[in-house]
Amino acid sequence: MLKLFTGDSFKKRCRTVPKKDVELLHIDKLLKAQIKEKFNSSLKLYIVDSGSCSGCEMEIQTLFNPFYNLSALGIEVVYESKHADLLVLTGLVTENMYVELRQIYEDLNESKYLITLGDCPAFQAPFHDTFAIRTKGSSYFTPTHHIAGCPPTPKEILRGLVRFMKKV
Numbered sequence: 001m002l003k004l005f006t007g008d009s010f011k012k013r014c015r016t017v018p019k020k021d022v023e024l025l026h027i028d029k030l031l032k033a034q035i036k037e038k039f040n041s042s043l044k045l046y047i048v049d050s051g052s053c054s055g056c057e058m059e060i061q062t063l064f065n066p067f068y069n070l071s072a073l074g075i076e077v078v079y080e081s082k083h084a085d086l087l088v089l090t091g092l093v094t095e096n097m098y099v100e101l102r103q104i105y106e107d108l109n110e111s112k113y114l115i116t117l118g119d120c121p122a123f124q125a126p127f128h129d130t131f132a133i134r135t136k137g138s139s140y141f142t143p144t145h146h147i148a149g150c151p152p153t154p155k156e157i158l159r160g161l162v163r164f165m166k167k168v
């Protein structure tokens with residue numbers, strides 16, 4: 001068993017980053033150019049989970065791994081909404097998150113760019129009304145762009161970012 005994880009072929013596989021396909025390379029190029037032009041080479045995301053199953057967050061995290069490497073395009077996550085260029089909202093709006101979320105939205109800069117990510121903020125899917133859920137986020141905020149999926153794949157999120165860039 002130990003040999004399985006210490007053998008040469010395992011080490012080689014661990015060191016090898018797979019190559020991006022043509023579409024991903026094209027997306028990288030587009031995003032990098034648009035971020036440079038519209039956000040001075042640095043797009044700061046503030047990500048809010050307003051009551052998700054964590055599926056969407058896992059897909060977002062994947063985008064910062066060495067393969068997708070969003071940081072290399074100038075995209076970073078910030079931890080203060082007032083420092084953010086873009087709010088990314090996942091999940092439903094729960095009763096507990098509602099007040100906090102209103103405040104976060106108010107604290108955004110005046111452009112108030114918002115991406116709703118996943119089916120939860122737009123359609124409340126796959127959840128039904130319960131005592132803990134207020135409603136879908138898009139009832140309170142008008143998103144600049146919505147990225148559909150439950151959850152959307154990393155590639156779908158990237159395609160969504162490209163479309164968002166065309167709107168700003």
Ligand code: SF4
Binds near residue numbers: 052119152
């Ligand atoms: S859209 Fe789907 S994956 Fe994303 S938070 Fe909602 S239930 Fe989870």
